[in-house]
Amino acid sequence: xxxxxxxxxxxxxxxxxxxxxxxxxxxxxxxxxxxxxxxxxxxxxxxxxxxxxxxxxxxxxxxxxxxxxxxxxxxxxxxxxxxxxxxxxxxxxxxxxxxxxxxxxxxxxxxxxxxxxxxxxxxxxxxxxxxxxxxxxxxxxxxxxxxxxxxxxxxxxxxxxxxxxxxxxxxxxxxxxxxxxxxxxxxxxxxxxxxxxxxxxxxxxxxxxxxxxxxxxxxxxxxxxxxxxxxxxxxxxxxxxxxxxxxxxxxxxxxxxxxxxxxxxxxxxxxxxxxxxxxxxxxxxxxxxxxx
Amino acid sequence: xxxxxxxxxxxxxxxxxxxxxxxxxxxxxxxxxxxxxxxxxxxxxxxxxxxxxxxxxxxxxxxxxxxxxxxxxxxxxxxxxxxxxxxxxxxxxxxxxxxxxxxxxxxxxxxxxxxxxxxxxxxxxxxxxxxxxxxxxxxxxxxxxxxxxxxxxxxxxxxxxxxxxxxxxxxxxxxxxxxxxxxxxxxxxxxxxxxxxxxxxxxxxxxxxxxxxxxxxxxxxxxxxxxxx
Ligand SMILES: Nc1ncnc2c1ncn2[C@@H]1O[C@H](COP(=O)(O)OP(=O)(O)O)[C@@H](O)[C@H]1O
Ligand SMILES: [Mg+2]
Numbered sequence: 005x006x007x008x009x010x011x012x013x014x015x016x017x018x019x020x021x022x023x024x025x026x027x028x029x030x031x032x033x034x035x036x037x038x039x040x041x042x043x044x045x046x047x048x049x050x051x052x053x054x055x056x057x058x059x060x061x062x063x064x065x066x067x068x069x070x071x072x073x074x075x076x077x078x079x080x081x082x083x084x085x086x087x088x089x090x091x092x093x094x095x096x097x098x099x100x101x102x103x104x105x106x107x108x109x110x111x112x113x114x115x116x117x118x119x120x121x122x123x124x125x126x127x128x129x130x131x132x133x134x135x136x137x138x139x140x141x142x143x144x145x146x147x148x149x150x151x152x153x154x155x156x157x158x159x160x161x162x163x164x165x166x167x168x169x170x171x172x173x174x175x176x177x178x179x180x181x182x183x184x185x186x187x188x189x190x191x192x193x194x195x196x197x198x199x200x201x202x203x204x205x206x207x208x209x210x211x212x213x214x215x216x217x218x219x220x221x222x223x224x225x226x227x228x229x230x231x232x233x234x235x236x237x238x239x240x241x242x243x244x245x246x247x248x249x250x251x252x253x254x255x256x257x258x259x260x261x262x263x264x265x266x267x268x269x270x271x272x273x274x275x276x277x278x279x280x281x282x283x284x285x286x287x288x289x290x291x292x293x294x295x296x
Numbered sequence: 297x298x299x300x301x302x303x304x305x306x307x308x309x310x311x312x313x314x315x316x317x318x319x320x321x322x323x324x325x326x327x328x329x330x331x332x333x334x335x336x337x338x339x340x341x342x343x344x345x346x347x348x349x350x351x352x353x354x355x356x357x358x359x360x361x362x363x364x365x366x367x368x369x370x371x372x373x374x375x376x377x378x379x380x381x382x383x384x385x386x387x388x389x390x391x392x393x394x395x396x397x398x399x400x401x402x403x404x405x406x407x408x409x410x411x412x413x414x415x416x417x418x419x420x421x422x423x424x425x426x427x428x429x430x431x432x433x434x435x436x437x438x439x440x441x442x443x444x445x446x447x448x449x450x451x452x453x454x455x456x457x458x459x460x461x462x463x464x465x466x467x468x469x470x471x472x473x474x475x476x477x478x479x480x481x482x483x484x485x486x487x488x489x490x491x492x493x494x495x496x497x498x499x500x501x502x503x504x505x506x507x508x509x510x511x512x513x514x515x516x517x518x519x520x521x522x523x524x525x
Pocket of ligand 1: 320346
């Protein structure tokens with residue numbers, strides 16, 4: 005094993021420029037992919053935070069008598085995924101509105117009748133706070149006969165989710181392309197090394213070297229390149245992240261912008277992936293160019 | 297039918313043919329080499345000497361016929377076991393085939409590394425073999441800075457370092473002056489004295505005369521036997 009390792013390291017040194025280019029290419033791919041991942045995990049956190057605040061407002065049809073309210077409330081509470089149902093009478097709503105519109109409350113004073121409906125303010129349990137779940141629940145509530153309308157700020161959240169999904173898709177596509185590019189680069193490096201060593205490999209075979217003896221150093225070499233590329237890519241992302249986040253935090257401290265770096269599991273996973281890129285590139289190259 | 301009936305033989309060829317396309321390099325060769333024999337295969341250039349040696353270590357497959365080497369039937373051997381077959385041989389190639397990017401030491405050490413020997417053992421063994429062939433002072437140089445005779449001695453060192461059963465030498469004195477040729481012959485004799493089998497392919501009449509061993513002659517791919525008619 006030690007001799008395999010020494011031969012692999014010697015190969016990397018002998019082909020210094022080629023190895024450097026390979027490692028940098030892998031590092032760049034990893035940097036781009038993990039930057040995407042970083043963006044998405046943080047955006048996801050923000051989205052979750054917003055979703056947590058989602059409430060459904062269910063407005064009652066006018067003219068429903070007060071004695072029916074507890075019954076309606078019970079019906080709503082019976083829907084799966086609902087945590088809390090809070091009755092807001094039209095008077096209460098009117099007060100709230102006045103509160104919010106202090107300066108312009110004179111406009112409201114001009115109204116001789118309260119135009120607001122009675123409503124229920126409904127919050128969801130944690131597992132039902134995603135966009136789709138909320139929509140599902142809202143539809144159920146809306147179908148109740150005494151409910152006129154529901155509102156849950158779905159429009160912007162939905163639009164945002166759609167854009168977000170589009171970005172995510174682009175991220176996956178880009179990740180896929182960069183993955184293939186990195187594999188290709190490794191494969192090409194190994195191909196060139198095989199080419200420069202073809203005489204040596206031939207002689208090794210003639211003196212009785214096994215295929216394993218010949219191949220293992222190539223694998224070690226490309227896995228080392230993959231690992232180094234992965235570590236450098238993540239390190240570069242970390243530095244960039246630190247620079248940007250310290251600037252942002254100086255600017256404005258916001259609960260929403262509490263951005264975090266990738267979790268250790270996540271970036272270790274990315275480095276593992278990068279090692280796999282090395283292995284795969286080598287495997288493809290050996291399969292193609294090192295026929296016994 | 298082709299069992300090694302003769303316990304004392306290490307190489308047997310039965311009706312072996314080899315063609316390259318339509319060119320017939322070897323025709324109906326039968327050969328029996330005993331353990332610890334020192335055999336010369338001679339004949340004019342183009343007779344098929346090198347081809348015959350190549351068939352023995354599966355440098356190329358036979359076109360027809362059977363070859364047995366130390367109990368291995370070469371037509372039945374799996375790809376995986378070819379390295380095992382090759383480790384039975386120490387091969388001295390006509391063009392030396394030293395690795396130009398590796399030092400003398402590393403060239404010789406390669407054989408032992410490939411068979412999984414320990415670093416310490418390799419260090420000692422390689423030095424001792426290089427001392428035997430008389431180039432221990434050039435241990436860390438690259439092959440191209442050596443003379444032809446010195447390169448040939450490194451090739452011999454590489455051939456014997458793994459203690460193979462058989463040495464194959466293709467024109468081992470081909471381009472050497474007679475002093476260098478004598479050194480090589482003596483090294484081969486030394487290996488033979490220690491129980492090894494040696495097969496030398498050469499058209500060097502002087503070498504054959506000096507060695508005084510069994511010689512078989514080839515001509516245009518046919519085995520003529522012990523006399524070069
Ligand atoms: N790889 C090859 N392809 C085609 N013809 C070959 C090849 N190797 C050898 N030959 C031919 O086979 C014949 C025997 O060659 P070789 O074994 O090298 O002879 P020798 O070693 O006795 O000089 C020659 O005619 C040579 O041209
Ligand atoms: Mg020849």
